[in-house]
Amino acid sequence: DTEVTQTPKHLVMGMTNKKSLKCEQHMGHRAMYWYKQKAKKPPELMFVYSYEKLSINESVPSRFSPECPNSSLLNLHLHALQPEDSALYLCASSRGGGEGPGNTEAFFGQGTRLTVV
């Protein structure tokens, strides 16, 4: 199983709404990531969790709040978003969280296409 599953696939939300994006993997990976991707742009790193602890927050606004309840799950809580936050949100995971070569290939989920209205 090399699958990262994200739900929902599509989400439309108002600027006053609260919603959550979910990500799940059962590959035993201990590093999980949230990326944001705008149209015709590369994925931009938002958060990194290593062994269920937040290790990197790329200066993301507080209206995005990540959570890692266990080693298989990663959530992204959304509150008071702006229209410019509309994008494809990608979850990824990789084996370990360490530095060794060959253990850092990241597997991506299909993403949640978010539209903020």
Place this chain on the structure above:
Amino acid sequence: GQNIDQPTEMTATEGAIVQINCTYQTSGFNGLFWYQQHAGEAPTFLSYNVLDGLEEKGRFSSFLSRSKGYSYLLLKELQMKDSASYLCAVRDLDTGRRALTFGSGTRLQVQP
């Protein structure tokens, strides 16, 4: 930080060979990755290089020169389905990063 450069767009003919170049600058290099991304879909892993040289995987090969901060992805026997964006990504340890930083991607159009 990292600086990753790759051409924005390339066009090639079905059955031909195309080489997509990537140059990078990073202080704590720990691997270079190539991903393929079709429009509206997630990136899918193609190849990984951490040592100098060529890695071959079927129709796809990737080359790395760490001293030159240079990599290329070689696609042989091009098929129409190879039309996609190809993302070069680098892993850097010195700044505490464990995640990948992506280049802007190269949109490849394969023509009949």
